[in-house]
Amino acid sequence: MNKAIFFKEWIKTRWYLLAALVVFVSYTLYLVLRVGNAIEFKGAAHLWAVLLTRDAVFIEPVQYLPMVFGLLLGVVQFVPEVVQKRLKLTLHLPYPQPGMVLMMMLYGLGALTVLSLAQLVAFWGFLQHYMAAELTAHILLTALPWYAAGYAAYLLTYAVCVEPSWRMRSLLILMGIGLLRVHFLLDVPQSYNSFIGSLFVFDLAALLLVLRSMVRFKEGCQD
Amino acid sequence: MKLFGKIYFYAAAVVLLAWLLPWLYALCTAEPKSTPFTLYSCVVDDFASLTVDDDGRIIYFDRKGHHYNDAQFDSILPMFYYRQLLSEGRMPDTLRGVAIDADKIQHNNFNVRLSPLDINKTLPKLYMMLESMPKRVDLEEPVEAFRSTAEGLEFIDMESNTLNAARSREFTDVMKRKGFVFPIGRIHGNPTTMKGYDEGYVMTDSHGALFHVKQISGKPYVRAVSLPDSVKVEQLMITEFPNRRTLAYIFTADNRLAILDADYNVHKTGVSFNPYRQSLTIVGDMFHYTVKVADEKEEHYYALDASTYATVDQMVNRYADDSASWSEYVFPFKVAFTSYNDGWVYPRVSDFSAKALPLGLLLAALLFFLDRRQGKKKYLETLFVLLLGIYIFIPLVLIKKRN
Known part of the structure; x- marks a missing residue:
């Protein structure tokens, strides 16, 4: 059954995932080329100096990418289910409802994790040739809240999509905007170091909202 | 669920x-919250301030209640407004019995701003090392950075991202010979070429002892600094001012400002300052330093004698209490x-x-x-x-x- 659920999700999202893969690869290549060009023209020592003396980490253009990816993945995965009223059928299949919800969520979180990790590993692989471990860590630690925002965006979109009442849906959207804003509060590198663990757990705990919305959906809650 | x-x-x-x-x-x-701009006047021996009133007029006054017009205000702060005085031909040739000219004033003037944000942030623990005595007049861009380990310093060539074992050993050996116990505790330097000269780094070792480390003609220069018992280093700030009279500011564990002069003497001042939650502004000239220590409640001004670093005057501006919100x-x-x-x-x-x-x-x-x-x-x-x-x-x- 798990395989069937994953296959169903794959059918729904494959073209979106392909497009997202192209965007992620393009962004990664663009940033690698950008940093590579700076090294070519100004030397690696100049980049070290910029990293050590200014609040810059060179990969800032990627900061909203995981969030947008997570949000659109939620939309692609769950809007058709709700609009075409397939979700009700899905929840009536002979399979535990929380398990069904979690498997669909796991698929999305897995896709998010694979793309985020692949991009982070690509950055690490490139940067560690030119920069000391401290500088590579400086850049990647700065980027962690941006990737955490991807998980928050995905789970909150999921909760909004399956929520049956417009009043609650509006509140979830407002909450989502506030929660996502928390990931982009300061442009100072490594500013989230002490908070990123708790923030990530809080982001993942948004799955409780999804489960709540799912129960409300099943109960037929309305405004 | x-x-x-x-x-x-x-x-x-x-x-x-x-x-x-x-x-x-x-x-x-x-x-908007504005506070008067204040400096210590070496002419009237008092704090002189300017502020803007509700009608947008600039008001010049001192603490004793004397009011001035703008020309008078320039005259009582000749070290700060010397270019205005020079342009009007009103610059005195001696002040407090000392002959002065524009070059001398410019050479001795400096200002410093330090905010808690400069200290309270996470930075990579890598430090670029400049050559303090370059062959050309201008400072050259650094080519190496170092990190501190329990065993010593590790120098890394920034262009190739490779360890320079020879230089690492050379610096580590000299520092150990001078009594440095690794790893580094506190450290501060200003590794930019946009300054007149380079003094490398001031740093403490793992026991809190203070050292001055720089690179001269590719060789390590290491100097141990003896600290008075009353001075425990909490934070450091290298100065590198044009007049070269001071080497660094030391912010002590008991929240005081101490000054390390170029002869490695430490002068503990009467300035109370916590670098983690207060901002520091110093406007210095050849006679006095006007030190402003500000936090969310008040601004504390100190006037220090520029020769002895003794406090000659001080005053406090408390912000209007807006707690009735x-x-x-x-x-x-x-x-x-x-x-x-x-x-x-x-x-x-x-x-x-x-x-x-x-x-x-x-x-x-x-x-x-x-x-x-x-x-x-x-x-x-x-x-x-x-x-x-x-x-x-x-x-x-x-x-x-x-x-």
Whole structure:
């Protein structure tokens, strides 16, 4: 059954995932080329100096990418289910409802994790040739809240999509905007170091909202 | 599961509202806060200030209540306004018995600004090493950086990202010979070429002993600095001012400013300063340093003698008390994720206010009444509203089912 659920999700999202893969690869290549060009023209020592003396980490253009990816993945995965009223059928299949919800969520979180990790590993692989471990860590630690925002965006979109009442849906959207804003509060590198663990757990705990919305959906809650 | 989802929803709503509502309130009620610009005058031996009144006029005055026009104000602060005085031909040739000219004034003038944000942030523990005695006049861009380990320094060639074992050994050996116990404790340097000269780094070892380390003609220069018993280094700041009279400022563990002069003598001043939560501004000239230590409550001014670093005068400007704000009657506490004093993001709960309890009580009663009309008695919700006030009342009312 798990395989069937994953296959169903794959059918729904494959073209979106392909497009997202192209965007992620393009962004990664663009940033690698950008940093590579700076090294070519100004030397690696100049980049070290910029990293050590200014609040810059060179990969800032990627900061909203995981969030947008997570949000659109939620939309692609769950809007058709709700609009075409397939979700009700899905929840009536002979399979535990929380398990069904979690498997669909796991698929999305897995896709998010694979793309985020692949991009982070690509950055690490490139940067560690030119920069000391401290500088590579400086850049990647700065980027962690941006990737955490991807998980928050995905789970909150999921909760909004399956929520049956417009009043609650509006509140979830407002909450989502506030929660996502928390990931982009300061442009100072490594500013989230002490908070990123708790923030990530809080982001993942948004799955409780999804489960709540799912129960409300099943109960037929309305405004 | 539904219960956990409900708890998450209300917890997130309370945190977000406790963050955004006080922020919105502050945004709507913010008023410009300006304080007089103040310097110590070597002519009238008093603090002289200028401020702008409600009509936009500039008012010049000193602490004794004397008022000045702009030309008089330039005259009582000749070290600061020397170019204006020179252009008007009003510059004296001697002051306090010392012959002065523009070059001498310029050579001795400096200003420093240090904010808590300069210290309270996470930086990579790598330090670029400049050549302090380059072959050409101008400083050259650094080519190496070093890190500190328990065994010694590790120099890395920045262009090739490779370890320079020979230089690492050379610096480590010299530093150990001079009594340095690795790893580095506190360290400060200013590895930029946009300055007149380079003094490398001032740093403490793992036992708190102070050292001056720089690179001269590719070789290590290491000097141990003996500290008075009363000086325990908390933070350091290398100065590199044009007159080369000082090497560094030491911020001590007992929150005082000490000055390390170019001859490695340490002068503990009367300036009280906590670098983690106060900002420091120093405007120095050949006679006095005007030191301003500011935090959210007050500005403390000190005038130091530029030769002896003794305090010759001091005064305090307390900001107008704006604590009678409506916000404390509305918000039982506030959440902030950022602060002007640091470069870190994490939730900080502050400004707990018992004055918000009456509103909490009112809202709790209102909610209890609404619930009772619907035939429900929700004591737990009522209790939460009493404690968390408006932050929990808003989401509760918004999702309450209407009859």
